[in-house]
Amino acid sequence: MSATLSALNGFRAASRAIDKYVFLRQLQHEDAGVFYRLLVNNAMEIMPYVYTPTVGEACQTYHTLPIAQQGVYITADDKGRVGEALRSRAPPSLANDLKVAVVTDGERILGLGDLGAGGMGIAEGKILLYSVCAGIRPNQCLPVCIDVGTDNKSLLEDPMYKGLRRERLRGREYDEVVEEFMSEMRSWQPRCLVQFEDFGNTNAFRILERYRHRQPCFNDDIQGTACIALAGVLSGLRTTGADLTEQRILFYGAGEAGVGIGELIAMALEKRGMSHHDAINRCYFMDSKGLVCKQRLDAPQTPKHALQPHKVAFAHDVPYEPDLLSAIDAIKPTVLIGVSTIHGAFDERVVRKMAAINPRPVIMPLSNPTSKAECTFEQAVTWTEGRVVFASGSPFPAMTYRGKTLHPAQANNAYVFPALGHAAVLAGAREVSDDAFLAAAEALSAMTTEAELAAGKLFPDFDSIREVSHDLTARVCELMERDGQGVKPAGVTDWKKYVDSQFWEPEPETPSKL
Numbered sequence: 001m002s003a004t005l006s007a008l009n010g011f012r013a014a015s016r017a018i019d020k021y022v023f024l025r026q027l028q029h030e031d032a033g034v035f036y037r038l039l040v041n042n043a044m045e046i047m048p049y050v051y052t053p054t055v056g057e058a059c060q061t062y063h064t065l066p067i068a069q070q071g072v073y074i075t076a077d078d079k080g081r082v083g084e085a086l087r088s089r090a091p092p093s094l095a096n097d098l099k100v101a102v103v104t105d106g107e108r109i110l111g112l113g114d115l116g117a118g119g120m121g122i123a124e125g126k127i128l129l130y131s132v133c134a135g136i137r138p139n140q141c142l143p144v145c146i147d148v149g150t151d152n153k154s155l156l157e158d159p160m161y162k163g164l165r166r167e168r169l170r171g172r173e174y175d176e177v178v179e180e181f182m183s184e185m186r187s188w189q190p191r192c193l194v195q196f197e198d199f200g201n202t203n204a205f206r207i208l209e210r211y212r213h214r215q216p217c218f219n220d221d222i223q224g225t226a227c228i229a230l231a232g233v234l235s236g237l238r239t240t241g242a243d244l245t246e247q248r249i250l251f252y253g254a255g256e257a258g259v260g261i262g263e264l265i266a267m268a269l270e271k272r273g274m275s276h277h278d279a280i281n282r283c284y285f286m287d288s289k290g291l292v293c294k295q296r297l298d299a300p301q302t303p304k305h306a307l308q309p310h311k312v313a314f315a316h317d318v319p320y321e322p323d324l325l326s327a328i329d330a331i332k333p334t335v336l337i338g339v340s341t342i343h344g345a346f347d348e349r350v351v352r353k354m355a356a357i358n359p360r361p362v363i364m365p366l367s368n369p370t371s372k373a374e375c376t377f378e379q380a381v382t383w384t385e386g387r388v389v390f391a392s393g394s395p396f397p398a399m400t401y402r403g404k405t406l407h408p409a410q411a412n413n414a415y416v417f418p419a420l421g422h423a424a425v426l427a428g429a430r431e432v433s434d435d436a437f438l439a440a441a442e443a444l445s446a447m448t449t450e451a452e453l454a455a456g457k458l459f460p461d462f463d464s465i466r467e468v469s470h471d472l473t474a475r476v477c478e479l480m481e482r483d484g485q486g487v488k489p490a491g492v493t494d495w496k497k498y499v500d501s502q503f504w505e506p507e508p509e510t511p512s513k514l
C-alpha cells in the first residue's frame with residue numbers, strides 16, 4: 001500500500017475530530033511529503049480537520065496537544081528586538097525567501113474569543129491553505145503568533161498554559177510591537193504578503209488602516225470574509241434571479257466580518273451605478289445593543305448605546321429597534337447574514353419571519369466554528385419549507401428534504417485568501433486594494449456552474465479548489481497590473497502561464513515507497 005493511502009486510512013481511523021487533527025499534525029512533522037500529498041488529493045475530506053471548525057478546538061487546547069509547533073512566537077518581551085527575534089526563530093531557509101506570513105495575536109480566534117498563545121493553531125492552519133489551495137511552496141510560508149498576553153482568566157490560571165502570563169498589552173506598547181514586526185516584514189517585501197488573522201475588533205480595524213497602503217497585507221476576517229460572503233450573495237441571486245441593487249441586507253453582528261462584508265457589498269452596488277450614500281443604506285447592522293442607527297450617534301450621553309468607529313458609516317436615519325425580530329419587521333431584509341458568534345440566534349421565529357416576507361430568503365449563518373453558527377442547515381431548510389438560499393461559515397452535512405437531496409454551501413474563506421495572497425506575491429503588489437477583493441468575489445461567483453447552483457452550492461466544488469485558486473490568482477494579477485499596483489516580472493507575457501509555472505505541486509510518491 002502506498003504511504004499516502006496508508007496515511008489516509010490512519011486519518012480515517014482516528015475517531016474524534018481532534019484526534020484526526022493531531023494525526024495530521026504529527027504526519028506533517030514526520031513526513032511532510034506524504035502530508036501535503038494527502039491534503040492536496042483529498043482537500044474536501046481533510047480540510048475541516050486541519051482548518052475550521054476543528055482548528056478552533058485545537059487552539060482551545062493547544063498547549064496540551066502532542067504536536068510540534070510549526071510557527072514562530074514573538075512575545076511582548078521581545079519589544080525592542082522583534083525583528084531580530086523573528087529572523088532568529090524562523091527557519092534559516094526563509095532568510096531570503098519568505099512569500100507569506102499569517103499572523104495573529106490570538107485575541108479573537110474564530111468566534112471563540114481570546115485564546116492567547118493558543119492562537120498559534122489558527123496561523124498554522126491558515127498558512128497550509130496557501131500551499132494546498134493556491135500553490136505557494138510550504139517552505140516559503142511562515143505562521144506567526146504575537147503573544148502579548150491574554151485576558152482569558154482560565155488560561156492564566158491553567159498551570160499547563162505556555163503563553164505569557166500577563167494581561168494583554170494595549171495602547172502604545174502594543175502598537176510598537178506590531179510596528180516592529182511589520183517593519184521587519186518590509187525587508188522581505190514587496191514579493192511577500194502579510195495576512196492578519198483573528199485579531200480583536202479594535203486592533204484589527206486600526207492595524208489594517210495603518211498598514212494597508214504602506215505594504216502588501218490584508219485582514220482575512222474583514223476582507224477575505226467579505227469577498228467570500230459577497231460571492232455567496234451574488235451566486236444566491238443567480239439562483240433566485242434577483243438583482244443585487246434590489247436587496248436589503250441585515251447583518252446580525254457588527255464586528256470585523258459584518259462591517260467588511262457591508263463595505264464590499266456597498267462597493268459592488270456603487271459599481272452597479274448607485275451613489276455611495278444609497279449603497280451604504282442597503283446594509284443594516286444589529287449589534288448587542290440593538291439596531292445600529294443615527295439615534296445612537298446622536299445620543300453619546302448614553303454610553304451603553306455608543307457606537308465604535310467602524311459602525312458609524314452604517315448608522316442610518318431609521319428608528320431604533322431593540323431586537324432581531326423587530327428589526328426584520330421594520331427593515332424587511334431580503335438577505336440575513338449572521339456574524340454574531342451567537343449560537344442559535346436565528347431561531348425558528350426569525351427564520352420563519354424571513355420566509356414569510358421572501359419567496360427565497362437568503363440566510364447566511366457565517367459564525368465559526370459550528371458551535372457558534374446562528375442556525376444549522378437543517379433548521380434553515382425545515383423552517384423555510386425548503387425555500388432558503390443558504391451559506392454557512394462552518395460545514396454542514398447535506399440532507400434529504402421532501403425526497404430531494406439538498407446541499408449546503410460553505411462560505412469558506414479558503415476559496416479566496418490564498419489566491420489573493422499568491423497574486424499579491426507574484427505581481428509584487430505594493431498594496432492589496434478592495435478592488436481586488438471585489439473582482440475576486442465576482443469571478444468566484446461566475447465560476448460556479450448552473451448545475452452547482454441548482455444543487456444549492458453557491459461556490460465551485462471544493463475538490464476543484466486548486467483550479468479555482470489558479471484562475472483567481474491569474475485574474476487578480478491582471479487586475480493588479482492594470483491598476484498599477486503590481487507589475488509583470490521581466491520576461492513574463494501571460495499571467496495564466498506565469499501562475500502555472502509558479503504553482504507548487506506536491507512531490508509525487510516515489511516508487512520506493514510504493
Ligand SMILES: O=C([O-])CC(=O)C(=O)O
Pocket residue numbers: 052109110111198220221367368393412413
Ligand atoms: O476560519 C474561517 O473559516 C473563517 C475565519 O477567518 C474566522 O471565522 O475567523
Ligand SMILES: [Mg+2]
Pocket residue numbers: 110197198220221
Ligand atoms: Mg479568522
